[in-house]
Amino acid sequence: MPNGFFLHDLLWFGDGGSEQTAVSRGFIVEPAEMDSMDEEAKSDLSDRLRYLLAALGEEYTLQCRYMVCSDYSEVLERYKSATEGIADKRKHRWQVWNRTERHARYLEAMREGKLRREILVLFFTRVIDSEPRFSVSEDSLEEHFQRLATRESLGFSEVQGDLLQTLFADCRITVMTDKEHYLHYYRFLNPSCGASIPENVFEWYDPALSIQENCLFGDVVQPPVPGVSFQLDGFNHAVLVMRQLPKRMGPGLVARILDLGFQDFEITVNVYPQKTAEVIKAVEKTANQLQGEVRTQPKRTYSLSEQLAMAKERIVDLERGNVVAMNVFFVLRLWHRDANALISRASIARNAFASMAGATCHYATNAETARQIWFQTWPGWTFGTYRGYDLPTDDQTAAELLP
Secondary structure (H helix, E strand, C coil), X not given: CCCEEEECCEEEECCCCCCCEEEEEEEEEEXXXXXXXXXXXXXXXXXXXXXXXXXXXCCEEEEEEEEEECCCHHHHHHHHHHHXXXXXXXXXXXXXXXXXXXXXXXXXXXXXXXCCEEEEEEEEEEEECCCCCCCCCXXXXXXXXXXXXXXXXXXXXXXXXXXXXXXXXXXXXXXXXXXXXXXXXXXXXXXXXCCCCCCCXXXXXXXXXXXXXXXXXXXXXXXCCCCCCEEECCEEEEEEEEEECCCCCCCCHXXXXXXXXXXXXXXXXXXXXXXXXXHHHHHHHHHHHXXXXXXXXXXXXXXXXXXHHHHHHHHHHHHHCCCCEEEXXXXXXXXXXXXXXXXXXXXXXXXXXXXXXXXXXEEECCHHHHHHHHHCCCCCCCCCCCCCCCEEEEHHXXXXXXX
């Protein structure tokens, strides 16, 4: 199970005194409504996402998290504060009454799950060498990590933050701090908080504690009901992972799975850039094998020749830089208190996968498999070892799978 710390507006995973420490920072993105875009706008968005993925290089990985809920708590809190800030409440009593009634009505609708809100968060992660080069005192060690954390935090903010602001000038980009990271993890590990996180929850935050100690308050339990992946925080969870990419891709295709007709679900897409030279070497090996099979299996000449031509075309695209090799990990998680309702929703989700040009998914009903898949979706964590569901593809397909 992943674990780490909140430090200097970053997520730290691993041993801070080793050469394999992963650091991550999140960015909250408020994009335009995709349903209102025409084909040209969708194509332009896909191109901008490809630029974003190309900028990852081989050093960074990207995790895109899309969640649907009814949480407008911070918006309503600002609205309430603005109402209470009206100086002359007698003179503006009609406005005060109207705003108070509206706040109460929306708050009740939020708690009943009648509102819909889409939350999109991007996490950029990379591995750094955080080990001190020589023995230092405790004070010097603290200073070393503070300097390192400041440097990495500033780097994420200025490089990835500026990149997002440049590519997506039509979106509101918010750089996450320790508070936002903590609240995001709290929501992720405690679905029972419902539509809104308690206002005083950040008072429980202790930077000296790990992520699990701060946010995880229960066990991941094997369910007694068939068809449920696991149980956590009093909820039944279902995990579906993509195992075959869509047969056809196009801008806006992923929108088919974003509107399932209900709330309380989350999509996580991990993007892992691959080393181009190694991918070319693997494709060349396949091409050489196919070339030999064309000669030895004359009855399959046409199909094998076509596969050989596709391998050659893939090598040409990679060598010329027309595409960038990447692996994609696509997971959908649902949760509900009622097991039968959850299983019904999971069936709807499986049909949604199929509607994406024939994409297929694996419904993880084995508790251990489901847990391992779920661990790979922890916010900012992209260095797990359970990688059997990574799908090799390129930056164009990966961009069109980002929600």
